Amino acid sequence: MTDMPGLMVTHEFMPFAGAPSNAYRAEVTIANTTGAPLTDVRYARMMDWDVPPTEFSEFVTILGSDAANVLSTSDDGFATPDPTAIPLFDIASDPCGVDTDFVKCGPDDHGAAFVFGFGDLADSETVTFDIFYGAGEDEAEATTILGEIGAEVVSLGYSSIFDDVLGESVPNVDSPVFFFAFSEVGGDIIFPDPTPDPIPTPEPGSLGVLALGCLGLGLFRRRRN
Template sequence: MLLKSLRMAALIAGTTLVSPVVLAQAVLQSGDVRLGVRADGALNVADPAALDPGYGATGITFVPSGRDALTPGCWCEAWGVADQVSSRFGSAGAETGTQNIVVESFTSTATTATSVTRVVDGTGALFRVTHAFAPASAALYRVNVTIENISGAPATVLYRRAMDWDVYPQRFSEMSTINMGSSPKIVFASDDGFANGNPLSGPSSLSFTGNATDNGPADHGALFDFNFGSVAPGAKVTFSIFYGAAANELAAMAALSAIGAEAYSLGKPNPDAPGAAADGSPNTYIFAFAGIGGAPIAGGNVEAVPVNAPIALGLLSAAISMAGLLGTRRKRRPGGRGSL
């Protein structure tokens, strides 16, 4: 795992950071899914009540198995948005750091959370980005994403989301599936879950690009890049992300069918690991998109799920930064991925 440790060090070294303070976070639980949400809209947070023994953190946890698929090892999950025309961007991630992101507000209840951020650089404000988390089903959380152009010029909106699967029972050796679907707005996908959130950082991969089924076993995840085209000042882009888990692949696909997913990744356990099976037991993890202009891969509908009125935690008008610097989070193993 030395290569991955060096890779993360390089990503962090190339990131311009501000104050190493996490301003707020929330741990949400509904149905079979427990989700850790940062104030900047990324996943992975410290959680004293975490279900997965020994890690003290929550990213995406399948409640029946009590296992988390994001926080073992590095907290590698990130997002970012950019204007392709001006090359201005903002990105957020616990491991790779946060650039040009100001948290405008963060609100939460026991089951919902809403992060509102602004992309602000030396030129001024560019985008307002809202990630509104709410239960979609027993197996899935929906994140309604809104990207508003708050600059004075048209912007070609790029969005990236990446995550590294670490699936129980053999972490760092899982199977990754990606189905890009039919939407022309997805311009690239791969298994590089370690990627920086900046959409302008370019395509990267570990074992494959594009579609793949049960690729692995390997230490990898999923990366999706979107191009939503030109957006006028004051106009908005909206779509949905889904995070979740199920007992096996069949149950995961049924959950995706029910919400009309248009693209997705599955993280499945190594079938040769003790306690695992080829059907994705005991836990298959889900990362999906809808409302992106593609056909539902397995039927269903893509109507938005309303978010319950959350409890305000207050305006956080300060730049947020890399939670990867928190000394209480984990220790690195020499030459390998960290553990908590």
């Protein structure tokens, strides 16, 4: 994770006790034991969705891009895993949106990319936050689990299905919906209701985008499905 002596980044993996077994938690701790303050501490995480059975043609949602510790977000699973490379993707070229929330953008070969900033870290100081991976049998169960988790930043991955009436692909909300989420990163809980309403699907013709809305120490890890 880092070659700086005295800087330790740990990931403790465990099932999430408050949700069904299809939710998994990674507790991330960044500890400064270098003997001196560290400035502009960042953590980046990238992943590629490939949601079955329509791998490389999925819909994706990102919510919580305005959380206090979020520096940049993108649907680009192949973004350079460099916390200093902000924005994470060419804003003009990304049909979904960079550094903003969007809902069910696609279909395309999507991922999720996030850079978090934790400011300065004094000697012997630590910062801790959580990453969650999992899925629900459908969108309703996925968002319910995210409410139990207390997710503040979320990416949701949907398979696509061809709608004979519309003549185009649409997000499949009734098949398993996968999530990649974070908590304790300075945001509001996105699904506070234990049984939240489903996320509205964009109207046909607007499925492309729904916009809702320091160089220093770099820490990164990239995960591919």
